[in-house]
Amino acid sequence: MMFFQILLEVIWILAVFGGQHWTYEGPHGQHHWSASYPECGSNAQSPINIQTDSVIFDPELPPLQPHGYEQPGTKPLELHNNGHTVQLSLPPTMYLEGLPQKYVAAQLHLHWGQKRSPRGSEHQINSQATAAELHIVHYDSDSYNSLSEAAQRPQGLAVLSILIEVGETKNPAYEHILSHLHEIRYKDQYTSVPPFNVRELLPPVLAHYFRYNGSLTTPPCYQSVLWTVFSRRAQISMDQLEKLQETLFSTEKEPSTLLVQNYRAPQPLNQRMVFASFIQAESLYTTGEMLSLGVGILAGCLCLLLAAYFIARKIRKKMSGNRKSVVFTSAQVTEA
Template identity: 55%
Template sequence: MMLLTLIFLQGFSHVLAANHGSHWTYAGPHGKEHWSDSYPDCSRQAQSPIDIQTKSVQHDPALPPVEPQGYQSPGDGAFTLLNNGHTVQMSLPQTMFLRGLPQTYVAVQLHFHWGSRGHAGGSEHLVNGESFPAELHVVHYNADSYANITEAKRQADGLAVLGIFIEVGDVANPAYDNILNQLKNIQYAGQKVSIPPFNVRELLPRQLGRYFRYNGSLTTPPCFESVLWTVFHQRVQISASQLERLQGGLYSTKAENSSPVPLADNYRAPQLLHERLVFSSFPVGPSAYSAGEIVAIVFGTLFVCLSIFLTFYFVVKRARAKRIREQKDVVFKSSSSRAASGDSHRP
């Protein structure tokens, strides 16, 4: 009897631990600061996201462009769009995969991270301390080595995630309407809707050959350090009204909850880089700097050009003045010589 009681208590404690471990939020008692209490990997040394400091990035000319396969024509099967209480997630078919990486990585799902209305931030990755209103992640697993994402996500080379910065532009982005127009149907956690397949390639930047690459982790629990990150340099633009649809009207709680909690600010703060290296597929120039740095570079360049022009102008002006003086001296001497010669021939 005592043995049975101990077994029951042990099993019950495991259930409680499992339930506690499966519950996490971005704020509150189960928020980001407490993730490592239930998920030890969240406090390891190769966590994501990071603040990409372009001055420390190493250019690797051997990095090839990313080549999405099957993104434009993902098949006839419907996509499933889900509010999982943490983000908006869309399932992807295995006909979509990536080339240009060390292995063949097959697509699994995509999801978003965003801020709240009235706040500039929302992206998980930063560039030189600059954040963006939202960020899209497209998750893939290493199909060459592992049978599925469940097996792959615990392995060092198991996952590859594309990170796309989203900023506000002047016009709406039709590709994103395929998802954003459906958010009204998945307002509460656990709700999902089927949507027709569409060209997923149009969600990505046009330039897929310019990106940052580093080894990191999942940005949510269990925070496994199994992700090869590709963060594109070029941003994708959506309209202000499209961003507002993402930022408002969604809840992280179920429909039956009497006190609904808004789903917003679902991004993790940048983690320490430690000894990791960040590579770029392109030479990082002024275009990768922040707006303030670009302004400083432009004005500095203009100042240098103006200084060179003024220096050249005054040198030329001084040389010209010197030539004029020399010519006047020659004329004066010549005139004086002729005058003296004329005086010597007078009777």
């Protein structure tokens, strides 16, 4: 039994970290994953397109509390080009509270597009993708002994998703990773990164997020992930994005193939529900309804102003008439 468990873990590690051949496009691309990895064709896959007018507000969803993120130990962190993404190892001293179990961190990685393309994220919100996406992977350490064991169990994994857009300034936190990409240009190269404040990779507000049950977004696509997709975005500069898009290769040596467009297309939601930890204005009204509401409020204010103007004008006329009557009466009394 133990041998069988070890064999399963080896197969999972080989699949996820590139030992078995799969790609995002072509004959081994995502549209063919289910032929080799059947679970990739199941009905609770990730990523998804989050339609905010269909999410369900859940007041019981607490803010996430990351622990150990500010200082993940003193040992260097391992940065790896696995041919599919750039991956940073994380120590188990980093963990999350605010979830059903204690989930300890294992690794983080990125997804991105290609140069001059606005799309690079896996998750979308209202059919809008962003330039890139960060995933921080945790596993249920209360129930399982390892990431590979937890990855095959319902809600064995918890992944934080941070959508990344282009801003005007360089992001120092992301630079801790991006500045080392030139050291791992080819597949299966490793380098060491000094520990840094991982919390700064996340958006400043962690209380606003979407939650749903889904899967790994790469083979073997196990449906074991409790997803948290933050509504607030992180920002990197255009230079940082281009460094991500132009530095790494998915091959070990020449001829080299640039590592780009490593994102999976959104998968059908099917019967799953997406919950939100906050109330969104767009979930209450559509864009057309919001526009109509705004026009109605503006028209109402204008009507109130006009009514006030005419009332004031009428009062002034009445007061003016009263003054004339007083003067006329006073004049009559004087003449008498």
